[in-house]
Amino acid sequence: MSALAQQWSESLRSATHPQVLPWLDALRLRAVEQLTKHGLPHRKDEDWKYTPLRVLEQLGPAVATGVRVENLTPAPEPELPAALIDSADCVIRIHDGALAGTEGGDQPGVSVLSLSEGLEQHESLLRKHIESVDINGSAQAFASLNTASLDQGLVIHVKEQADAGTVLLRWTLSGTADPSIHNFRVFLLLGEGSRMQLVEQYESADHGGSALNVVSHFDLAREAVVDHLLLQNESENTILMSSTYIEQAQGSRYNYSGFDLGGGLVRHELKTVMAGSGAHAAFGGAFVLDNSRHVDNHISVEHAGTACSSDQFFRGVLGGRSRGVFNGKALIRPGADKSSVRQSNANLLLSPLAQIDTKPELEIYADEVEASHGATVGQLDETAIFYLRSRGLSETEAKRLLVGAFCRSVTDRLENQELAGRIAELIDQAMPSYESRGQVL
Amino acid sequence: MMLEIKNLHATVGGKAILKGLDLTIEAGEIHAIMGPNGAGKSTLGNVISGREGYEVTQGEVLFNGNNLLELEPEERACEGIFLAFQYPVEIPGVNNTYFLRAALNAQRKYRGEPELDSMQFLKLVREKLEILHISDDLLRRSVNEGFSGGEKKRNEIFQMAVLEPSLAILDETDSGLDIDALRLVARGVNRLRSEDRAMIVITHYQRLLDHIVPDRVHVLADGKIVASGDADLALKLEEQGYAWLDRGGIQSLDIDLKA
Ligand SMILES: Nc1ncnc2c1ncn2[C@@H]1O[C@H](COP(=O)(O)OP(=O)(O)O)[C@@H](O)[C@H]1O
Ligand SMILES: [Mg+2]
Numbered sequence: 001m002s003a004l005a006q007q008w009s010e011s012l013r014s015a016t017h018p019q020v021l022p023w024l025d026a027l028r029l030r031a032v033e034q035l036t037k038h039g040l041p042h043r044k045d046e047d048w049k050y051t052p053l054r055v056l057e058q059l060g061p062a063v064a065t066g067v068r069v070e071n072l073t074p075a076p077e078p079e080l081p082a083a084l085i086d087s088a089d090c091v092i093r094i095h096d097g098a099l100a101g102t103e104g105g106d107q108p109g110v111s112v113l114s115l116s117e118g119l120e121q122h123e124s125l126l127r128k129h130i131e132s133v134d135i136n137g138s139a140q141a142f143a144s145l146n147t148a149s150l151d152q153g154l155v156i157h158v159k160e161q162a163d164a165g166t167v168l169l170r171w172t173l174s175g176t177a178d179p180s181i182h183n184f185r186v187f188l189l190l191g192e193g194s195r196m197q198l199v200e201q202y203e204s205a206d207h208g209g210s211a212l213n214v215v216s217h218f219d220l221a222r223e224a225v226v227d228h229l230l231l232q233n234e235s236e237n238t239i240l241m242s243s244t245y246i247e248q249a250q251g252s253r254y255n256y257s258g259f260d261l262g263g264g265l266v267r268h269e270l271k272t273v274m275a276g277s278g279a280h281a282a283f284g285g286a287f288v289l290d291n292s293r294h295v296d297n298h299i300s301v302e303h304a305g306t307a308c309s310s311d312q313f314f315r316g317v318l319g320g321r322s323r324g325v326f327n328g329k330a331l332i333r334p335g336a337d338k339s340s341v342r343q344s345n346a347n348l349l350l351s352p353l354a355q356i357d358t359k360p361e362l363e364i365y366a367d368e369v370e371a372s373h374g375a376t377v378g379q380l381d382e383t384a385i386f387y388l389r390s391r392g393l394s395e396t397e398a399k400r401l402l403v404g405a406f407c408r409s410v411t412d413r414l415e416n417q418e419l420a421g422r423i424a425e426l427i428d429q430a431m432p433s434y435e436s437r438g439q440v441l
Numbered sequence: 442m443m444l445e446i447k448n449l450h451a452t453v454g455g456k457a458i459l460k461g462l463d464l465t466i467e468a469g470e471i472h473a474i475m476g477p478n479g480a481g482k483s484t485l486g487n488v489i490s491g492r493e494g495y496e497v498t499q500g501e502v503l504f505n506g507n508n509l510l511e512l513e514p515e516e517r518a519c520e521g522i523f524l525a526f527q528y529p530v531e532i533p534g535v536n537n538t539y540f541l542r543a544a545l546n547a548q549r550k551y552r553g554e555p556e557l558d559s560m561q562f563l564k565l566v567r568e569k570l571e572i573l574h575i576s577d578d579l580l581r582r583s584v585n586e587g588f589s590g591g592e593k594k595r596n597e598i599f600q601m602a603v604l605e606p607s608l609a610i611l612d613e614t615d616s617g618l619d620i621d622a623l624r625l626v627a628r629g630v631n632r633l634r635s636e637d638r639a640m641i642v643i644t645h646y647q648r649l650l651d652h653i654v655p656d657r658v659h660v661l662a663d664g665k666i667v668a669s670g671d672a673d674l675a676l677k678l679e680e681q682g683y684a685w686l687d688r689g690g691i692q693s694l695d696i697d698l699k700a
Pocket of ligand 1: 453478481482485494
């Protein structure tokens with residue numbers, strides 16, 4: 001494992017990058033050094049305890065450099081699974097960790113830029129975000145790797161009071177004989193009072209065991225509102241590491257809903273800092289897994305301003321030998337009085353070999369805080385299954401209905417009815433095999 | 442013969458509950474089963490509908506001449522067996538209408554009949570709701586979730602009316618119903634009465650049998666049918682209770698037993 005980090009470092013040391021900026025060159029080098037020195041996360045890293053990284057060994061020694069795209073030009077559509085939403089105002093494709101085309105995104109006050117263009121127009125803001133990411137230590141290896149190879153990215157800038165509408169990011173990976181790890185960086189810069197609905201779809205037509213390491217930054221100025229929906233429906237040999245850093249000013253609202261229905265090894269790290277008062281952050285999601293899939297949701301919410309509210313709400317359904325992790329942290333800093341914080345994670349285990357590790361953590365150092373948290377692990381209700389079967393539904397259908405109902409508490413939270421319906425359908429299709437009385441049905 | 446139960450023995454959690462039960466029912470008949478609490482009445486309903494955990498250790502159950510015991514619960518439902526639960530199950534998040542249409546279509550598919558689309562289904566459902574005085578609102582809710590006791594029981598009969606089973610087992614459907622609800626339930630049941638249907642009505646009270654007059658009445662005690670008679674037997678049982686069971690059997694009771 002540490003050999004892989006050394007090989008990656010080696011391949012990055014000799015890389016050249018299209019953007020020539022002294023501070024960025026220096027930072028990339030420092031990140032390579034960190035990666036060399038500390039290697040990849042291991043079991044002793046508390047934050048990685050439940051997510052072993054052995055499957056990374058399927059990856060080649062080189063970090064993919066992608067296709068260098070300096071200017072965004074529409075590329076012909078390759079064969080893709082159906083888009084999650086048809087009515088997007090802007091569709092951006094990112095293939096093998098490189099921009100592969102955009103459509104739309106030309107509303108007033110909205111600019112969709114490549115990383116190079118973004119650095120020309122918003123250098124100081126991007127620099128602030130890039131430098132704010134912790135790249136020290138093995139637990140931060142994927143942030144180091146992303147920074148060390150930083151030259152592919154997307155920047156969406158939304159001016160104050162502008163509405164970017166719905167932006168769809170379609171992430172795909174191709175099948176290659178020599179699978180490697182691809183890196184990409186996203187910046188979403190939302191001016192005061194601006195709005196955006198971001199929909200991310202991670203779903204490839206077919207591919208062969210490659211990996212994607214994405215780091216995203218959300219900068220929400222005062223009163224900005226972001227609805228962020230993520231669907232990950234990849235094949236079982238796909239590795240996805242995603243880290244999302246959110247900075248929220250006064251009165252801003254960030255609303256995440258993540259649905260993981262596929263993938264091999266998937267990790268979502270989402271961190272928000274609510275520095276301004278009266279901000280709101282919601283993290284909802286469902287993971288419905290079978291086979292040997294592994295999905296890890298690491299959420300961290302920091303209340304720094306007063307009267308902020310946060311809500312974490314995850315539902316897990318685990319069949320086969322799959323494994324799910326929910327680690328939700330909420331930190332209420334001194335002075336962040338009148339905060340409200342909720343955490344809820346409920347899970348259904350459909351198979352004796354499936355596993356869930358759930359760990360809600362709450363640290364409160366302020367006054368007048370309203371807090372609730374809970375985590376449960378259970379099984380499908382046998383009485384309910386019999387009731388449904390006694391009316392003529394097969395055991396599989398009965399189970400499908402019950403799992404759908406269990407996850408509906410998450411899809412019901414979506415404001416967009418079209419998306420809620422589509423996601424519910426996908427959850428139905430993702431239904432894991434169910435073991436009862438020793439048989440797999 | 443629609444249903445033939447011969448020398449049925451069943452255990453629940455290793456404990457013997459049914460201990461040699463015999464019962465035969467012809468199409469078109471309604472049989473009432475009465476008996477003290479814990480006698481095994483619900484167990485009989487569960488065994489007939491195939492509930493997991495109810496193990497048949499001896500005897501046989503034939504439905505239209507076929508071995509019922511080797512079928513899965515959903516196959517039994519598709520063959521025409523319906524159990525109105527003594528304690529209907531609340532299923533949060535599963536819509537009542539969606540569930541019932543899925544169930545009806547699963548049964549139609551099994552029988553090689555075309556499935557109903559939502560318009561056709563709604564039309565069918567409206568008629569049945571009328572009979573049971575159930576409001577549309579109930580359809581939009583989750584299965585039995587937050588229903589009152591009476592609403593749950595009426596929902597069972599409503600499901601029965603939609604699914605039109607050939608053998609319905611009503612397990613204490615009358616318990617906890619006020620007199621108006623009882624009349625509605627009886628109306629739903631009587632509408633379904635026909636020459637090719639049969640029903641088993643498990644009850645403690647005569648009052649349901651005033652509305653649904655049974656062809657036969659059986660007393661189930663300690664896992665066996667200990668007495669059978671016509672509708673009058675139910676009246677006597679209501680008057681005299683079950684103390685005679687300990688007193689030396691049915692003969693000590695002043696009734697005319699017809700074999
Ligand atoms: N799931 C179960 N586990 C253990 N014992 C049960 C179970 N279900 C029923 N029993 C027992 O079986 C006996 C008969 O129960 P039941 O058939 O419900 O009686 P009835 O419906 O005639 O009142 C009772 O002693 C009851 O406690
Ligand atoms: Mg009972």
